[in-house]
Amino acid sequence: MSSTAAPPRVSRVLIANRGEIALRVVRACRTVGVGAVVATSTADLDSLAARSADRALCIGPPSAAASYLKVAAVVTAAQMGGCDAIHPGYGFLAESPELADACVEEGLTFVGPSARLLRLFGSKVSAREAARAAGVPLSAGTEELADAQAARAAADELGYPVLIKPVRGGGGKGMRVVSAAEEMEAAFALARQEAIAAFGDSALYLERWVARARHVEVQVAGDGTGTVLHFGDRDCSVQRRQQKLVEEAPAPALPAALQDAIRESAVALCSSVRYNSVGTVEFLVDVDRGDYFFLEVNPRIQVEHGVTELVTGIDLVALQLRLAAGEPLPWTQDEVRIEGAAIECRVNAEDPDLGFRPSPGRITGWHPPTGAGVRVDSHCEQGYLVPPFYDSLIAKVMAVAADREAAITRLEGALAEFRCEGIATTTTLVGRILAEPDFHAVRHHTKWLDTLPQPKE
Amino acid sequence: MHLAEKDLAALIRAVQDSDVTRFDLVTPDFEIHIARGDDADTDVAPLPQSSTASPEAPAAPAPVAAAPALAAAVPAAAAEGLVEITAPMIGIFYTAPEPGADPFVALGSTVEAGMTVGLVEAMKLFTAVEAGAGGIVEQMLVSNGDYVEFGQPLVRLRPTA
Numbered sequence: 121m122s123s124t125a126a127p128p129r130v131s132r133v134l135i136a137n138r139g140e141i142a143l144r145v146v147r148a149c150r151t152v153g154v155g156a157v158v159a160t161s162t163a164d165l166d167s168l169a170a171r172s173a174d175r176a177l178c179i180g181p182p183s184a185a186a187s188y189l190k191v192a193a194v195v196t197a198a199q200m201g202g203c204d205a206i207h208p209g210y211g212f213l214a215e216s217p218e219l220a221d222a223c224v225e226e227g228l229t230f231v232g233p234s235a236r237l238l239r240l241f242g243s244k245v246s247a248r249e250a251a252r253a254a255g256v257p258l259s260a261g262t263e264e265l266a267d268a269q270a271a272r273a274a275a276d277e278l279g280y281p282v283l284i285k286p287v288r289g290g291g292g293k294g295m296r297v298v299s300a301a302e303e304m305e306a307a308f309a310l311a312r313q314e315a316i317a318a319f320g321d322s323a324l325y326l327e328r329w330v331a332r333a334r335h336v337e338v339q340v341a342g343d344g345t346g347t348v349l350h351f352g353d354r355d356c357s358v359q360r361r362q363q364k365l366v367e368e369a370p371a372p373a374l375p376a377a378l379q380d381a382i383r384e385s386a387v388a389l390c391s392s393v394r395y396n397s398v399g400t401v402e403f404l405v406d407v408d409r410g411d412y413f414f415l416e417v418n419p420r421i422q423v424e425h426g427v428t429e430l431v432t433g434i435d436l437v438a439l440q441l442r443l444a445a446g447e448p449l450p451w452t453q454d455e456v457r458i459e460g461a462a463i464e465c466r467v468n469a470e471d472p473d474l475g476f477r478p479s480p481g482r483i484t485g486w487h488p489p490t491g492a493g494v495r496v497d498s499h500c501e502q503g504y505l506v507p508p509f510y511d512s513l514i515a516k517v518m519a520v521a522a523d524r525e526a527a528i529t530r531l532e533g534a535l536a537e538f539r540c541e542g543i544a545t546t547t548t549l550v551g552r553i554l555a556e557p558d559f560h561a562v563r564h565h566t567k568w569l570d571t572l573p574q575p576k577e
Numbered sequence: 578m579h580l581a582e583k584d585l586a587a588l589i590r591a592v593q594d595s596d597v598t599r600f601d602l603v604t605p606d607f608e609i610h611i612a613r614g615d616d617a618d619t620d621v622a623p624l625p626q627s628s629t630a631s632p633e634a635p636a637a638p639a640p641v642a643a644a645p646a647l648a649a650a651v652p653a654a655a656a657e658g659l660v661e662i663t664a665p666m667i668g669i670f671y672t673a674p675e676p677g678a679d680p681f682v683a684l685g686s687t688v689e690a691g692m693t694v695g696l697v698e699a700m701k702l703f704t705a706v707e708a709g710a711g712g713i714v715e716q717m718l719v720s721n722g723d724y725v726e727f728g729q730p731l732v733r734l735r736p737t738a
Contacts, residue, residue, distance in 0.1 A: 162727070178667065178727045196668050196700060196724075
């Protein structure tokens with residue numbers, strides 16, 4: 121077992137992921153000049169990422185629980201492949217303190233933040249505490265409330281509408297919006313029942329309900345000493361049931377003072393915890409009140425990192441590898457320039473006409489768009505079998521231009537050109553979103569898409 | 578043994594309509610593995626998988642049938658009428674329970690279904706490699722201490738039945 125004090129090494133990277141992000145990391149390894157080995161399930165043995173890497177190692181059956189989520193299999197694959205580092209991508213083990221710990225124990229470099237930070241940001245409570253300590257605004261809310269009467273008193277102070285939330289738990293269970301005092305008693309009782317049923321815990325509290333919120337996040341990178349840079353923000357407000365569909369950089373139509381404050385908050389939080397990798401700090405912006413508050417930190421590379429790369433010219437995955445190898449941040453904040461506007465549409469193997477049911481299967485025709493200012497990150501190709509075992513993302517179609525309107529036009533053209541035959545995709549749907557007047561005018565918010573009438577062909 | 582497409586469809590339906598969560602059929606010519614529900618591809622019960630798995634390898638959640646064709650990497654097994662035992666996980670393969678001990682099996686050993694033929698270690702955890710069918714060991718494909726991938730053929734048996 122090697123010492124934890126040994127200098128980190130990144131000369132050959134085990135990529136513990138699949139799909140487009142595995143391919144993206146292979147490319148970054150080439151850029152940085154290090155080896156790349158891909159760990160695959162049997163379902164992905166013949167994937168583009170596996171074929172592009174120096175070597176692919178089969179770590180288990182298709183079920184993620186028995187392959188991509190198995191720490192022992194991933195670590196063993198790194199050893200078998202002669203790797204000194206593990207890149208977890210996003211999802212799967214990307215935020216697993218257990219994998220980060222196992223890397224330390226086995227003398228491997230985890231390409232991501234330390235296990236300490238993964239634990240800190242993995243808990244809603246400790247993440248909020250860290251944000252509070254760094255002076256980052258939190259959503260207006262209460263402590264645990266004893267009963268509906270206490271909730272009514274607290275809501276009078278917060279101002280309606282309010283959201284009843286369970287203290288422990290997540291995923292929307294036990295949450296109720298209350299828009300007037302007379303609804304409180306019934307809503308509180310229902311929320312309590314749901315919280316007990318879902319989490320075995322009756323503790324509830326209130327937060328101010330933000331009816332129209334934009335999801336704004338800040339891309340950051342830290343060197344572990346407290347120095348943290350930001351690479352501007354992204355707006356990811358176009359969501360379907362909390363799944364992002366369209367993302368853009370920079371966040372449009374934010375008052376300059378608000379935008380600066382959000383970016384400074386992200387840097388302050390990450391600096392205060394000596395953040396040591398790339399990451400994203402997510403905020404909700406209250407459109408009506410013109411303020412913002414902390415949501416969470418995603419301590420990993422994100423799906424939508426590409427739009428930030430397009431407006432900064434910076435390869436964030438290559439930066440992540442260099443930081444993992446102990447290199448310093450290569451720029452000052454002033455040297456990070458944000459130019460133009462970039463937008464991304466996620467294309468999923470889902471059928472919008474069948475309630476977004478996943479549509480795995482064989483891709484019989486594959487013609488992704490190309491051209492100036494267009495970028496497509498995808499692991500798909502003609503003849504590729506989209507397996508039914510994993511998430512349905514098949515391509516991220518991006519466009520960059522001098523301004524937002526030009527980027528929208530360019531992306532609409534790219535989506536119109538995109539042909540994926542053999543399976544149903546969300547291409548047409550995301551194209552329609554771009555054409556919405558509300559999207560052009562930046563009147564959209566996180567619940568906007570769910571309120572739009574579902575288009576029918 | 579020959580299996581028509583409609584037989585395969587009927588087989589899948591039969592498994593689907595029953596309480597069976599896992600169905601494995603190994604013949605000298607092909608293998609079928611069907612898993613359904615929560616039991617689908619649990620990693621506790623190593624079964625002879627279809628050689629190096631194809632992209633359409635069988636697994637949960639829907640009942641899926643393996644293609645009868647064995648992958649090109651090990652063309653010999655089927656042709657020679659042999660049954661393969663494959664690695665249940667990635668790790669280091671050991672032929673004996675501990676250093677210096679007698680190996681679980683050697684060339685010519687008679688193996689019964691369910692018998693341990695080796696161990697695979699990943700991060701100090703040992704998993705037994707069990708024979709999915711009985712037979713006589715005809716080929717040992719890896720050596721003691723070799724790294725093996727999930728699904729990698731380890732031992733080939735001549736079926737006794």
